[in-house]
Amino acid sequence: MNCDDAREKCQLLIDDELPEEEIAPLMGHIESCYKCRDEYISLLKLRKKLHGIKGPAPEEEWFEALYRNRGRKFAGGFGFTLLIASWLLLAGFALYSLFSDSGEGIFIKIVVAAAVVSVIVLFITALSDRIKESRTDKYKGVMK
Secondary structure (H helix, E strand, O other), X not given: OOHHHHHHHHHHHHOOOOOHHHHHHHHXXXXXXXXXXXXXXXXXXXXXXXXXXXXXXXXXXXXXXXXXXXXXXXXXXXXXXXXXXXXXXXXXHHHHHHHHOOOOOHHHHHHHHHHHHHHHHHHHHHHHHHHHHHHOOOOOOOOO
């Protein structure tokens, strides 16, 4: 195990997220490497300092008011729709300008058109996946 791997795994060990089978090799490396041992000790000290610190949590009414705010939902949806529409119009205009200008070679036109179309297809795919996921989200409505 090298030091970079050990430093990453030290944080996982501190957070109790390191798989059981990786703990022994990591501890062996920490025992043999003073730099990683110092890093591990400093992480332990930091965790101990931060353990008791808790910030004030917003009251339940704040979460409920935020969730029920229809104006906020409408503005977010309208802004998102406007952003998508303007981006698609801009991409369409760029493609139209590229193909109407005879100064560029056909290869450049095809490459740029393929790049723009691929970004549009990827965006539409991601958007449709997000919409499908939001319909079946079992945590929808969970406030905290």
